[in-house]
Amino acid sequence: EVQLVESGGGLVQPGGSLRLSCAASFSSYWMNWVRQAPGKGLEWVANIKEGGSERYYADSVKGRFTVSRDNAYNSLYLQMNSLRADDTAVYYCAREVAWRGGMDVWGQGTTVTVSS
């Protein structure tokens, strides 16, 4: 059974930075980050092409978050800078089943809390 494992979540002060990781041996797939604020719905955050040549972001994180991947180390990353209280959420990494067709494999999520 394929699986994804996120790590790197925690408590950070407003304006701070955090880097999330996702162990993922999916070099032939687009990968995504999706988040869910407490008691709220799902929000797409960012995605990255198989080789890393294309990356796209939600307007809410553009300019503050950077998605990257290292296929040699089977890892996906989300560098989060200038964090705000409304970035507080569970962050999931997810594999894309087909180009923008949906996400078929999800991690268990890692919790990011932005608070002073």
Next chain:
Amino acid sequence: QSALTQPASVSGSPGQSVTISCTGTSSDVGSYNLVSWYQQHPGKAPKLMISEGSKRPSGVSSRFSGSKSGNTASLTISGLQAEDEADYYCCSYAGSGTFGYVFGTGTKVTVL
């Protein structure tokens, strides 16, 4: 990019069918056959139930089906079972403006 619109809740008795609507715009749902549906139980990660509008991944019950008409996509659950009680989210390709996804507001399905 605004979230797709779903009803907050739907309910049905065991064995009945329920349908969840997902309304977007001509820029997302209406332009592409790229709507997916997710089931999420409390405290768990989402699970893909329908991809690319109507494709059912391996292991997903045939009781789940997806369709689309214009700017509105739908998920139908037939033969409702107790384990179907969960939150359901639609999701669509958001178009060339973002090259990403837009999720729906979510629907709580209650089995009476």
